[in-house]
Amino acid sequence: xxxxEKGKLSSSPPTNPYEVARxxxxxxxxxxEEAQIRIQAMQEAANxxxxxxxxxxxxKKELDRRRKGVKxxxxxxxxxxxxxxxxxxxxxxxxxxxxxxxxxxxxILDALKEEYEPTGTxxxxxxxxxxxxxxxxxxxxxxxxxxxxxxxxxxxxxxxPECTDSRDLTVRAGSGxxxxxxxxxxxxxxxxxxxxxxxxxxxxxxxxxxxxxxxxAQRDDIIELWQNPEVQEILKRRRPHLREQPxxxxxxxxxxxxxxxxxxxxDVIRARIRTMGVEESHFMVERAGPGINTDFYITDVGGxxxxxxxxxxxxxxxxxxxxxxPLAFNQVLDxxxxxxxxxxxxxxxxxxxxxxxxxxxxxxxxxxxxxxxxSLLESGVQVKKYVTTYDLPNDVATxxxxxxxxxRIYHKKYSPESRPFMCYETSAIDIKAMTVLLTGVREAxxxxxxxxGDML
Numbered sequence: 001x002x003x004x005e006k007g008k009l010s011s012s013p014p015t016n017p018y019e020v021a022r023x024x025x026x027x028x029x030x031x032x033e034e035a036q037i038r039i040q041a042m043q044e045a046a047n048x049x050x051x052x053x054x055x056x057x058x059x060k061k062e063l064d065r066r067r068k069g070v071k072x073x074x075x076x077x078x079x080x081x082x083x084x085x086x087x088x089x090x091x092x093x094x095x096x097x098x099x100x101x102x103x104x105x106x107x108i109l110d111a112l113k114e115e116y117e118p119t120g121t122x123x124x125x126x127x128x129x130x131x132x133x134x135x136x137x138x139x140x141x142x143x144x145x146x147x148x149x150x151x152x153x154x155x156x157x158x159x160x161p162e163c164t165d166s167r168d169l170t171v172r173a174g175s176g177x178x179x180x181x182x183x184x185x186x187x188x189x190x191x192x193x194x195x196x197x198x199x200x201x202x203x204x205x206x207x208x209x210x211x212x213x214x215x216x217a218q219r220d221d222i223i224e225l226w227q228n229p230e231v232q233e234i235l236k237r238r239r240p241h242l243r244e245q246p247x248x249x250x251x252x253x254x255x256x257x258x259x260x261x262x263x264x265x266x267d268v269i270r271a272r273i274r275t276m277g278v279e280e281s282h283f284m285v286e287r288a289g290p291g292i293n294t295d296f297y298i299t300d301v302g303g304x305x306x307x308x309x310x311x312x313x314x315x316x317x318x319x320x321x322x323x324x325x326p327l328a329f330n331q332v333l334d335x336x337x338x339x340x341x342x343x344x345x346x347x348x349x350x351x352x353x354x355x356x357x358x359x360x361x362x363x364x365x366x367x368x369x370x371x372x373x374x375s376l377l378e379s380g381v382q383v384k385k386y387v388t389t390y391d392l393p394n395d396v397a398t399x400x401x402x403x404x405x406x407x408r409i410y411h412k413k414y415s416p417e418s419r420p421f422m423c424y425e426t427s428a429i430d431i432k433a434m435t436v437l438l439t440g441v442r443e444a445x446x447x448x449x450x451x452x453g454d455m456l
Contacts, residue, residue: 072269073322073366074281074298079265080294082283086268092178094263096271097156097256098211100247102152103167105145105222108231111238112138134230144221151211158184158209173279173300212259219257226250247272278314298322308348315355320362323349325407327373327400327425330386340386342403349407354414363415365407365423367400400425411422 030038113348116135156163159177163169171177184206207213215222226232226412235242242248247270249256256267263271275314278301285294301311325345349365352358374396377383383390383399392398411421 025213030258060204073324074300075269077296077298078283081285085283086265086307089178090263090268092181093268093271094261095181095211096247097249097263097267098215099155099166099169100146100151100272101215101249101253101256102211104242104245104248104250105225106149107242108166108225108235109142109145109238112231113232114238141221141225144218148211148214148218151209151214154209155181155211170274170276172278173275177273212261216259219253222257223253226253235240246270278310312357315357318358318361320364321352321358322364322366323352324366324368325349325403326369327367327403328369328376329373329383329399329403330376330381342387346403346410348405350410350414353411354416356416359416361421362422363411365421365422367403367425368427370396370400373399420427 075086112134116138152166153164156166157167158180159171160169227432242250249267249270252267255261278299280297280299282295282297285296299314323345326341329340329342331341333341333344353363377394377396377399382394384394390399390402392402407423408421
């Protein structure tokens with residue numbers, strides 16, 4: 001009688017359905033040796049999957065870094081020469097900043113989920129959780145922020161219907177994505193040109209797609225989540241590079257998560273949205289002087305190897321090439337990990353200098369990320385470890401001159417016709433310095449055209 005009761009108890013389902021074990025692939029006739037082989041094969045498959053995911057993530061980061069440098073340079077141009085145009089797009093970049101914050105929040109919650117609800121185990125039901133447990137805290141944050149994630153999903157679906165997460169959002173190059181956001185104007189919002197519409201803090205979205213009010217309402221909870229010491233410790237282990245990612249604004253939540261938030265110039269420069277394809281921007285110079293009407297057409301053709309074959313159609317009637325070369329000498333190409341990025345830029349510079357289609361174009365070299373170079377050298381990183389031909393002192397001035405001279409030699413040797421060598425060291429996020437620099441570049445181009453027309 002007792003044995004029957006025991007058998008009945010053992011076959012009954014567990015009281016908590018979430019505690020049912022996940023199927024592992026094991027069979028009743030499996031030997032211990034077969035089990036070890038199966039487990040090892042599963043671990044190898046999981047490691048391969050993680051490796052592929054990391055490669056894809058690194059590829060996206062590499063493209064982001066390249067496109068970000070050009071995007072910053074373009075915004076610096078607009079800020080310097082077309083401030084009204086720059087101002088008209090401030091409300092668009094406000095939405096991008098807010099999406100960047102939502103992306104960071106989701107990354108934090110994912111890290112907490114990995115910590116508190118690791119893969120291979122199922123969470124217990126909420127009723128079984130202690131009131132002060134980490135899991136209950138995580139679920140409370142998810143619930144509190146769920147309206148924000150619904151708005152994020154609406155915006156992502158509007159901009160890229162095939163995408164489901166703002167962290168994977170990619171829009172087509174050009175102004176189309178900005179027009180999509182403008183099309184969602186709240187019917188009750190002030191019309192363009194009215195005094196209310198000219199308020200710098202006004203929003204262009206309807207309530208269903210505007211995250212402003214929810215971010216403001218949940219500001220204290222989000223700041224509590226971000227500043228929690230335990231959360232910071234988990235992020236150090238599971239997301240150590242979160243602060244270094246483009247579009248990181250979590251340290252500015254108290255300023256940004258407010259009803260009347262207006263993106264600063266620096267916010268716009270730092271905001272991140274991934275684009276694909278060739279992007280052409282057109283704006284009119286507003287500070288050219290009385291009686292002078294100058295249009296800028298800037299085309300971003302991308303710098304990755306896979307994009308270079310499509311450059312030729314854009315070389316026709318080009319007046320200037322803005323060439324960005326990173327001074328971060330310790331980086332390698334994502335397409336070929338054996339090739340140093342700075343060396344690749346040098347060889348690409350040689351090809352552009354020798355291109356006969358560009359014989360009459362001004363070639364302007366920007367040594368970008370000088371702040372990164374300074375940081376690397378101050379931390380003791382040796383240039384000769386990554387650039388074997390370098391055998392000089394490891395200071396900023398000497399290193400910069402070495403690379404500048406190498407680019408200068410190629411410029412003089414391979415240019416079909418003699419032309420001035422223009423080289424500038426930049427940190428594109430330094431807005432004031434970039435404005436002065438770009439003004440000088442524009443004047444240099446104008447003087448060159450005047451000389452060619454025998455007007456100077």
